[in-house]
Amino acid sequence: MLNRRDILELEIEGIINASGENIIVTDGEGKILRAVKNSEEMYGITSEDLVGKSVKDLEREKIFNPSVTLRVIEKKEPVRFMQKTGTGKIIMTHGIPLFDEDNKIIRVISFSHDMTEIEELKSEYEKLQQKMKIYKTEIEQLRDKSMIFNGVVIKSPKMKRVWELVNRVARSEATVVLEGESGTGKTIFARALHRGSSRKDASLIEVNCGAIPHSLFESEMFGYEAGAFTGANTKGKIGLIELADKGTLFLDEVGELPLSIQVKLLKVLQEKKITRMGGNKSRSVDFRIVAATNRNLEVMVKQGTFREDLFYRLNVIPISVPPLRERKEDILQLMNFYLESFNKKYMSSKVFHFSAVEAFLNYNWPGNVRELENLIERLVVTLEQEKISVENLPFFQKEHEEISTDINEYKFLKSSLQESLEEVEKRWLLRAFRRCKSTYEMAEYLGLSQPTVVRRLKKYKIDSKTN
Known part of the structure; x- marks a missing residue:
């Protein structure tokens, strides 16, 4: 027992x-x-x-x-x-x-x-998650590509609003003025307005008002009859306005129009008729007008350099195209778009180093998309190495040259190290103050906290009155 x-x-x-x-x-x-x-x-x-x-x-x-x-x-x-x-x-x-x-x-x-089976399942899950991330990235890249129209990225909220307005307005016959800095893509939006209109099967005539000499403007715009002036074509010439019949006339840099042409253009817009130079027969023309300018036409009206009646005739639907510095969400997609485009064009295989990407995102782009496009083409053509790094960017080199000059200039002029350091700090703050729109942007640019930036601006008495 x-x-x-x-x-x-x-x-x-x-x-x-x-x-x-x-x-x-x-x-x-x-x-x-x-x-x-x-x-x-x-x-x-x-x-x-x-x-x-x-x-x-x-x-x-x-x-x-x-x-x-x-x-x-x-x-x-x-x-x-x-x-x-x-x-x-x-x-x-x-x-x-x-x-x-x-x-x-x-x-x-x-x-x-x-836990072997659970760990294996966890490992499989992590692999699946990784695949999902890859698929998501690929989908985002495809979506980003679908948001690029001839080099204009339609991703940022501001550009989406512009694009939606362009597509809505395109179906009408209303006159549109595209406003914005040089290089923002106004021409591409003008073409989009034409493609989305009922006139898309007819011609889009693009006129750069700043590129035609004033002495030739009238003959180019309105055309001329045979023998109208010395040196004229013996058969005469059809003007750009007449060529736009049944289509769209795009006046780029319309603020550059001479006052004498503004008067005649206004008459054409009112009567829809044109008379060639040296002729007395008027011809009916039917076109839609789209204008673009990087100047403030209202200010020009006040200054007397742009006719008020023409301004109101053109300014039916103003569309403002934002500069690149106000839509930084678009920069990365533009970089990839142009890099891929120029790599293909020049049979290259350049890639961006992350330092260059960061510099592109932080730069203010005074020349807008055109500056970005031209810079990437230059880098693809001129660089020997495949990787584009921050040291290859001209604005990075210029900034560091300026800083070195500042330091060298004040190195021996100040009586103490503290004074020299303060002078350099002040120069940095002034540079950031001129380039940035807010103290938050300045903080990001300088690598400081926003409260620190505010305190140091007060310390050095830097404000809107500072040169």
Whole structure:
């Protein structure tokens, strides 16, 4: 008949084996006293072979790697971590110390769960997530490409609003004035207005009002009859306005129109008739007019350099195209678009270094998209190396030359190092103040916090009155 000790032993053995847990019990020195029956599957060694062995030896043999029991003995507190066994299993193991009345460890019980399948699933999930990121990036790149129209990126909120307005207005016959700095893409929007109109199958006649000499303007715009003046074509010539019949006449840089031509253009717009130079026969013309300017026509009206009646005739629907510095979300897509385009054109394989990308994003682009396009073409054509870095950018080189000049200029003029440093700091602040639109932009440009920028502006008394 079993005694109470034997029954207790059987109970413990039954609980351990029925629990489904991988349980190992050691003494206070790390010698294994008891192990669960399925230890071979987990550790590659039977329970019988585990009993009596030291966890130190088993750790050395990489059967327990590392041993939770040893960590419990070292720290004298419960320990939990991931463990790799000799069979390649990944397990979550949890060790618990048992103390006697003298606070000495007499037993360590460790519980282990096989996490191999879960870790494999986790690994597969991470791979799937990585694939999803790649697919997302590819989709975004395709979407970004679909947002580029002949070099104009339609991604930033400002450009989206412009593009939506252009598409809405294109279907009408209303006269449009595109306003904005040089190089912002006004010509491309003018072409979009023509393509979206009912006149798209007829001609779009583009006239750069600033490129035609004043003495030739009338003959170019209105044409002339045979023998109208000395040197004229014996057959006469059709003017640009007449060529736009049934189509669209695009007057780029309309602020450059001579006043004498403004009077005649206004008459054509009112009567829809034209008379060639040297002729007396009027011809009916039917065209839609789109104008573009980088000048403030209202100011020109006040100055008397642009006719008020022509201004109101043209300014039916003004559309303002924002400069690149106000839509920096578009810069990266423009960079990639032009780099890909010029790489293909010149059979090159240039790439941007991240430092160049950062410099492009932080630069103010006074020449707008045209400046960016021209710079990338220059870099693709002239650089020998494939990687375009910040040191290759002319505005980066110029800025650092200016800083070096400032430092050299004030290096020996000041009586102390502190004064010299303050002068250089002031020069930096002045440069940022002139280039940036807010103290937040200045902070980003200078690598300082916004409150610091505000304090130093006050310190050096830099404000809108500062030269």
